[in-house]
Amino acid sequence: MAKLKVVNPATGKVAASLDADDAKSVKAKYERARAAQAKWAKVPLKKRLAAISAFREKIVAETEHLAKVLTTEVGKPISQSRNELKGLLPRIDFFLEQTAKTLRPKTVTQGGTEERISLEPLGVVANISAWNYPYFVGANVFVPALLAGNAVLYKPSEYSAMTGLEIARLLHASGIPADVFIPLIGAGDVGAALLKQPVDGVFFTGSYGTGKKIAEAVRGRMIKLQLELGGKDPVYVCEDVDVAKAAAGIADGAFYNTGQSCCSVERIYVHQKVFKSFVDAFVAEVKGFKSGDPMDDKTYIAPLTRAPQVKVLEAQVSDAKKKGAKVLTGGKRGKGSFFEPTVLVDVNHSMAVMREESFGPIIGLMPVADDAEAQRLMNDTDYGLTAGVYTANRKRAEKILAGVNSGSVYWNCCDRVSPALPWSGVGHSGVGLTLSRYGIETFARTKAWHLRKP
Numbered sequence: 153m154a155k156l157k158v159v160n161p162a163t164g165k166v167a168a169s170l171d172a173d174d175a176k177s178v179k180a181k182y183e184r185a186r187a188a189q190a191k192w193a194k195v196p197l198k199k200r201l202a203a204i205s206a207f208r209e210k211i212v213a214e215t216e217h218l219a220k221v222l223t224t225e226v227g228k229p230i231s232q233s234r235n236e237l238k239g240l241l242p243r244i245d246f247f248l249e250q251t252a253k254t255l256r257p258k259t260v261t262q263g264g265t266e267e268r269i270s271l272e273p274l275g276v277v278a279n280i281s282a283w284n285y286p287y288f289v290g291a292n293v294f295v296p297a298l299l300a301g302n303a304v305l306y307k308p309s310e311y312s313a314m315t316g317l318e319i320a321r322l323l324h325a326s327g328i329p330a331d332v333f334i335p336l337i338g339a340g341d342v343g344a345a346l347l348k349q350p351v352d353g354v355f356f357t358g359s360y361g362t363g364k365k366i367a368e369a370v371r372g373r374m375i376k377l378q379l380e381l382g383g384k385d386p387v388y389v390c391e392d393v394d395v396a397k398a399a400a401g402i403a404d405g406a407f408y409n410t411g412q413s414c415c416s417v418e419r420i421y422v423h424q425k426v427f428k429s430f431v432d433a434f435v436a437e438v439k440g441f442k443s444g445d446p447m448d449d450k451t452y453i454a455p456l457t458r459a460p461q462v463k464v465l466e467a468q469v470s471d472a473k474k475k476g477a478k479v480l481t482g483g484k485r486g487k488g489s490f491f492e493p494t495v496l497v498d499v500n501h502s503m504a505v506m507r508e509e510s511f512g513p514i515i516g517l518m519p520v521a522d523d524a525e526a527q528r529l530m531n532d533t534d535y536g537l538t539a540g541v542y543t544a545n546r547k548r549a550e551k552i553l554a555g556v557n558s559g560s561v562y563w564n565c566c567d568r569v570s571p572a573l574p575w576s577g578v579g580h581s582g583v584g585l586t587l588s589r590y591g592i593e594t595f596a597r598t599k600a601w602h603l604r605k606p
Contacts, residue, residue: 156337158314161227161455161489162446168225170313172338175345181334182349185276185303188331193273193301197255200299201248203327208244210322211237211287218318220447225314226283227455227489229446232409240287244295246571247592251299254592266603271596273301274376275352280343280366281316282357283309283457284412289357289380290319292575292586293595297355298328300595305351307336307343309358311457344369351375353595357414358382359509360535360580378584378594381577382509383537384418387566388526388552389430390543391423398542398564399433405540405566407441407493410454411513414581415538415560415567418510420517421526427519431497434517435480438493443486456512459489465512468505472496472516475503482513501532509535523552530556536578540566559585 156172159165173181192200211218219233228236260267277297281290286308294304308316320335336342347354347369353376356366363379370377387402406417422430446454456462462485469483482494491512499506499516506516520526530539540562541549553561559576562568569575569587576585585591 154338156310156313156339158225158311160224161457161459164488168314170317170337173336173342173345174338175341175348178336178342178345179349181336182276182305182346182351184331185305185334188329189273189276189301189303192303192329192332195301197252197299199327200301201251203323204244204295204299205248206326207323207328208241208248210326211240211244214322218315221318222286222312222315223446226286226312226457227446228409228457229448229451229454231449231451236285236287240291243288243291243571243587246587247295247299250589251296251592254589255300255596264604266601268601268603270599270601271300271593272599274595274597276303276305276349277353277355277376277595278305278307278346278349278351280307280346280354280356280358281309281312283311284409284414286312286315287319288569290316292591293355293357294319294323294333296586296592297595298323298333300592302353302595303332303334305334305336305346305349307338307346310337310339313337354378355584356380363582376584376594378586379582380414380575380584380586381537381580381582382511382535383414383416383577383581384507384509384533384535385415385538385540385558385566386419386421386530386533386556387417387540387542388520388523388530389420389422389426390523390541390545390548391425392544393426393542395426395429396433399430400437401564402542402566403434403437403441406515407438407453407513408567410456411515412457412511413567415569416511417540417566418515419506419530420515421520421529422517423526424519424521427517431480431495431517435495438495439481441493443490443493453490453493453513455489456491457489461512462489462491465491465494465510465514468503468508468510468514469494469496472499472503472505475500477503477505477516501529507533523548527552527555534580537581538562538566540564
């Protein structure tokens, strides 16, 4: 049997060697899921909710173990791994509270002919998930999918396969049948084999490039396709802000998880009146971030999960410097797959660092003359995941954000996700949505009932 080697990005050592799937095993797992799905859909929703509630309890009971596994394979600082697991709980609570009322049949009209809408499971869904927040982005899909009565073929990233197996273990121990939630272990070839199966929906979280390939792979099959892709998320800082407070919040939004978040702040535009003071405060904040062993509670900046991304960041810094940018701090690789937290000024939109997703601890800051220029630059992108405005004036923020092409917008905050609100993107940031009651409905198909008495 083929093996998948899991490498600890902090040490470069092999952390585990896992049995990997191949085309034959993927097909067999699909057939198991297909055979089990109809029976699972007939299980009363109350029992499905109880299983997910038990899963929640196990997450709480095993948080420290799960956090250490996550940090070992993706390099996320241990404190942030714990935060992810704690942050998962309110998302699960939202699904537990809202699923029954969301999936309940709705009578539209009554009279000679009763008209009703019901929501039924899609069937078997493929969940190709991401490594940067495997609990968050995975649970956004598999929890509502399972509650809606679907079977799930769960393909974790090869960079978070150990966590994927932990998720499967806990779900099975909580009452989710082994054939209803099935993990698939491996790299891109396993994902490609999964896409060849006659599934009823494909839900992917990852890069625009891979998302485009997935869309092409399932083209013409008339199945549910949802792609949660990347971003080049901007923030605009107005001249009326508390500079120190804004700088601290935005620096965290840019560098949390070592900048490896789809909604990390990746471009900052600052009103020219406060540009210098903001830059000074921002750089001071970034210089205070501690880099080091991700198992150390005090570590904030850890190694990049994917070693090849170091070269991407080096190329962005080199490109920016050649075009006139200045590095105020950082700018170089460290040992192994570490990269120094990097702040650039004198940047412009001819530079890759202001146009292409960085997915690492690097950020460019530009001064702007007014709100109109800020809005124009914020929209000068192929992406549209999140955008934020920092100002003391709510009406001013709402006016700017109303004209920004983003799935989520923020006033005086950033890098934030709420289970009650839909998570969606514009342009290269994807199609479809998760979270909110809309994100529950996306795992079901509607059926219209016309009921007339004889």
